[in-house]
Amino acid sequence: MNTNRAFEEAVPQVPGLDFVVLAMPYTLLDQDCLHRGLARCLREGISVVIGSPFASGILAKGSRGGGNCDYGQAPEAVVTKVQGMEAVCARHGVSLPAAALQFPLEHLAVASVVSGAKRPDQVEMNVRALGEATPTAFWSELRTNELVDPEAPTSE
Template sequence: MSLTISTRRKVGETDLSLPVFGFGSAHLGELYAKVDEPDSRATLDAAWQAGVRYYDTAPWYGRGLSEHRVGGFLRTKTRTDFQITTKVGRTLQRPADPKAFDRSPWVGGLNFEVHFDYSYDGIMRSYEQALQRLALDTVDALIIHDLDPSFYGQEVYADHCKALIATGMKALEELKSSGDIAAYGMGINAAESLSTIAQEVDLDFALVAMPYTLIDQSSLHEGMADCLAKNTSVIIGAPFASGILATGSGSNSKYGYAAAPAEIQEKVRGIEAVCAAHKVSLQAAALQFPLAHPAVVSIIPGAAKASEVTQNVASVQTNIPDAFWSDLKTEGLIVADAPTPEHG
């Protein structure tokens, strides 16, 4: 597989095509640590200079901060030179008591309360708010964000699903048919959701955060296979599994946006051993692995420093020998029939 970050793949049956490598901006919302303005700008500058032309953000990232930062940067560029996606399903509002407001789980971010709304009106308002924060008059695609029972409990989740199916999808269909957006998708955090709600509505793509990475291929024969069968494209939103595949195993590593459990640490140490034997970086393996799946059109790793962007770009274009992937399968570290890159 010979890729550059500008290689493009078509999204479903739409007219939209995306570069295989994009920029995920959750870290600019100050997820694990504060990111000062010069570092944020330097990171975005480094991405642009490296040739990155696809950017993903969300109202949730830093409670609006990421959209402000990404949009503030991109508005200085020619609109036809880049593509941007953001999320819907949350609107932001001033908290009742700003002085006492808890911004968690964001270390920093902005002082805005989140309101979930997957109805027609909620999605339209979320879209309009996002455009204002981005200071852009268009986005290329919208993504239904965090429609997952782990966020609200089963009863509230069911209500949100009903609202989306009853009226929310109509909003997305209208925006697409009018040409406001070229495509719409759904963000997925759990393998179960990829097999259920993501298959119950017509989507152009799914943005899969955790269920398909170098660590976990539990969705390979169900949700990912369903997407392939329906020609629903997949964007991999967390190729580093929220941290550990970038940092490596260790006491401070993150997995699933929390401290990495012992069994995950052990599995990553096994992958690291195979990496060492073949002189392959863990980061390169993590970024290239999901791109081998025929449903995947793009990966969007995050970065909070210019050096991280530069390293990610180099990693995705590094040659990895076929024997590396064979050894991972032999050791039982990835699923035996998982698609893997072919470099020779």
């Protein structure tokens, strides 16, 4: 599912659902489904596989990399938010791809993240990013700067 609305409407209609693949509504950029859709999955024991953790590219390429967001050109507000995240990343020595890949995995309903890769070097980057240290102070600063939902679970 690619939208929060589809996520919230489809899950209740499928009794006995084991898992859902969710692409876009839960990324470092957008946690709109945190309090409803993901909360429901957690309550009902439905695992979530996050697709598109890089928000269609901008969280892998960064604000200057020409990355798309939500399958199209990133709006200025998104670019500005990513720039804020990049500043926090720089202060804590964390790469933006590491934050993007690790963030959704902290939610107890999330079983896996499918990052996608077109080339071997992208696979290698993803593996490195998953193993990169993301200090507690990093996540705290993202919250303080209102760059992520204050109730989103992180490694604190």
